[in-house]
Amino acid sequence: MDVRQRLARNLRRLREAKGWSQEKFAFEANVHRTYVSDIERGARNPTITVVEKLAAPLGVTASDLLAN
Amino acid sequence: MDVRQRLARNLRRLREAKGWSQEKFAFEANVHRTYVSDIERGARNPTITVVEKLAAPLGVTASDLLAN
Known part of the structure; x- marks a missing residue:
């Protein structure tokens, strides 16, 4: 599995x-x-x-x- | 510290x-x-x-x- 697939x-x-939809997360x-x-x-x-921007609302x- | 600085x-x-120089690592x-x-x-x-490409020769x- 490459890094894009792990993400x-x-x-x-x-x-x-x-419990978020893609719309809510976006x-x-x-x-x-x-x-x-x-x-x-x-x-x-x-x-x-961008990955850091995606991580922030998830609290990670x-x-x-x-990560694997 | 932002993600670029952690990298x-x-x-x-x-x-x-x-024990690698930047040249050797490159x-x-x-x-x-x-x-x-x-x-x-x-x-x-x-x-x-690209980060995955940089990680490979370091064995990480x-x-x-x-990571922090």
Whole structure:
């Protein structure tokens, strides 16, 4: 599993654990809803600054979002 | 400390623990020497695929390179 797939899996798991839709998470992270969908399909290769932005509303770190 | 600074600090620490110069590490990671220098100054915002590429020759994960 490459790093984009790990991010995809972790983001979906943590988002769902909060009971958030992709729309709700997108609002919280201040990104577009389609961007969340792309990340959760492993279809994006974001910068580490974006990963940190996605991590913040979930209460985790960028490192956590890439972990196995 | 933001995620770019954590990457900078971790990369330098792990590279030096191997006794590798920036030139040697750049060769092992197949990136340009000036790119390594930029990363270690926190002056770059790499994608997660690049972070994985930097992690591989150090025997760590992308997640490890961004950890506190």
